[in-house]
């Protein structure tokens with residue numbers, strides 16, 4: 001039997017990382033077994049499942065590299081089949097019409113639970129059981145004639161030939177009902193695997209209030225799709241050794257459901273940030289360059305190819321999220337940077353700084369060659385000779401030419417800006433802060 005898994009989201013306009021993790025696990029499981037990964041869009045709630053919401057979902061999947069192997073099945077196109085199945089169940093005496101919400105609310109169709117204990121072997125949680133007395137008949141077609149989630153979900157899984165249903169453990173209660181439906185419909189049961197919840201530090205379901213929770217937020221905040229993918233894979237699963245940064249191939253190779261943890265998985269955004277940094281470091285030069293070009297264009301900072309050649313080495317190992325690129329580059333490409341007020345107060349507006357800057361101006365004007373090693377020697381000599389200490393020399397100079405106290409290494413920055421620009425910026429700052 002060839003493995004077929006699916007991702008069956010209900011598009012709402014946001015894609016929560018918990019849903020995406022389920023998609024990733026289904027994708028990995030299918031790839032591991034050389035099977036198929038399918039998409040089913042559960043878009044029966046027409047108010048929420050707008051074309052934009054569906055587009056958000058598809059873009060999130062594309063960004064994470066989760067391609068489906070067949071065309072998506074849109075649940076809303078299957079209503080006739082769902083209703084026909086409900087009719088069939090009624091003919092078999094396995095479903096019946098009744099008033100559910102009290103007299104006058106109209107008749108719906110209810111599924112008759114078989115009246116026995118239902119047990120199944122969950123691929124992640126082990127044996128799960130629910131006693132007959134705790135299960136009641138349930139609605140499968142509303143009084144307005146629309147099919148209910150349970151019926152649609154099961155029928156579509158049968159239609160798509162799904163062999164493994166991997167989803168959040170908030171669906172366990174549904175699964176008992178679904179198993180009864182499968183049996184009533186005479187269909188073979190898939191294997192079920194229920195994933196533990198993703199929680200915050202207090203053990204509560206992880207939500208927007210705890211930090212970024214939607215895939216689109218991570219993208220907007222400069223995370224790489226591959227980094228988020230890797231992070232989510234490890235949120236509730238481990239390869240069984242201490243590997244953390246893993247290639248797609250390695251993940252596919254190692255992914256087995258038995259290694260999924262059955263208890264809740266806690267989000268650690270710091271770890272994701274670390275991982276994102278590692279992934280950015282691993283980007284090829286061409287990818288980093290195109291990310292830089294894009295970030296600058298969004299920030300409306302113009303840069304020629306020669307400028308990119310000069311600037312990229314300065315920021316290459318400092319970028320932790322792609323959103324840091326433009327702010328890091330700005331002062332290198334334009335002179336309309338702001339001066340950080342705190343830095344100015346702390347390091348610039350100090351006794352003796354104006355004299356230091358005047359001395360540095362002379363040295364920088366006269367130094368034979370304006371390259372980083374020469375400048376480095378020059379500044380070191382000056383620090384030593386003047387007895388002022390690095391803290392009284394480097395930060396003021398840096399603030400004058402960049403507006404900030406921190407940033408890429410100073411001497412390579414001076415080299416890239418060039419002598420004329422450095423002198424111009426020094427003069428401007430001195431005039432602004434001291435005259």
Ligand code: GLU
Nearest residue numbers: 008009010042153166167
């Ligand atoms: N649309 C349901 C959800 O998003 C489907 C659950 C499932 O069967 O995977 O929760």
